[in-house]
Amino acid sequence: MQDTAPRFGMVAGEASGDLLAGLLLAGLRQRWPSLQAQGIGGPRMAAQGFEAWWPHHKLSVFGYVDALLHLREILGIRRQLAARLLADKPDAFIGIDAPDFNFTLEAQLREAGVKTIHFVCPSIWAWRAERVQKIRRSADHVLCLFPFEPALLQEAGIAATYVGHPLADAIPMEPPKAASRALLGLGESDTVIALLPGSRKSEVRYIAEPLLRAAVLMHQSKPGLRFVMPVAPGLRELLAPMVDSCAPELPLALLDGKSHEALAACDVTLVASGTATLEAALFKRPMVIAYRMHALNWWRMKDKRYQPWVGLPNVLAREFLVPELLQDACTPEALAREGLAWLDDSARYQRTQARFSEQHELLRRNTAQVAADAIAQVLGRA
DSSP: TTTEEEEEEEEEEEEEHHHHHHHHOOOOOOOHTEEEEEEEEOOOHHHTTTTEEEEGGGOOHHHHHHHHTTTHHHHHHHHHHHHHHHSOOOOEEEEEEEEEHHHHHHHHHHHTTTEEESSOOOOOTTOOHHHHHHHHHHSSEEESSSTTHHHHHHHOOOOEEEOOOHHHHHSSSSHHHHHHHHHHTTTTTTTTTEEEOOHHHHHHHHHHHHHHHHHHHHHSSSOOEEEEEOOOOTTTHHHHHHOOOOOOOOOEEESSOHHHHHHHHHHHEEESSSSHHHHHHTTOEEEEEOOOOOOOHHHHHHHGGGSSOSSSHHHHHHOSSSSSEEGGGOOOOHHHHHHHHHTTOOHHHHHHHHHHHHHHHHSSSHHHHHHHHHHHHHOOOO
């Protein structure tokens, strides 16, 4: 029994979850080379042999308004997935983030005797602390990305393990700047700005235009600047018309994916709040964090925050290490001003890079192996 490769049900709901799950699956395969994993996922999971019954972008929505527009389809997928997993129970189910989708599914499976693991503690330390009750009902074990999270969960009687962040293992301490610039056709002496408007359509609709207009203002101030914008799968048709409308003369390269190459190559990034801000910090790139959403979503969320920081580098630092421009403050003028400020203050730039290096060391824990060890404990196969 100890040598039998397990079968996992898994759900990752967007590009960042697919990235985390792909790295986790790589670690699990080192322990169990012939494991099976099935459910909802994306290309990085597929590269590790994952069988996707639905693509991850089906769940890639943000905020109350976007969720309501897709609610019927999402609930239908969850019902079908639950029925399939209950009819042929996996050894364990691993929900990768996507808490609004996964917690209900996990609770159903757990009640039916399936071991459930949730990978990525919801940010109960930032907002919506009521989710603790849902976590307790849903998850046998939570794998935490940040060192302060297990204690918060254990206070509520929830088993948890700090596994570090798999991106901290995957991203080198010294970013390959020269190699990435060569790959993207950029010169060694170019000053490069990366624009990262998010991986979801709902984000891009609200964030891409301010970033593009900010880039135009930055280019007017410093005509030698070059710009790159990674484009998540399926978003080029949405982004290309925005570029033509807002920044037709901007020296901008739209990249199919290649967000890590863009971050390694750039000097500064204007980046949508989310996992990409942590990626930027791990690449030691000073940034300006941007976010806009539907006014109703903002109204419902803004009073639920428990701390002043939104961006993950600032949460880890417990201070505003980098600027955050949210909602009405997220204007092209403010974005351009804060972006240019990084280029004009080398001492601040270097201090911030040093802090990012400290964060990188904190989060390096050989996540794939530590997480696989924790999952083996849950399965009773340690």
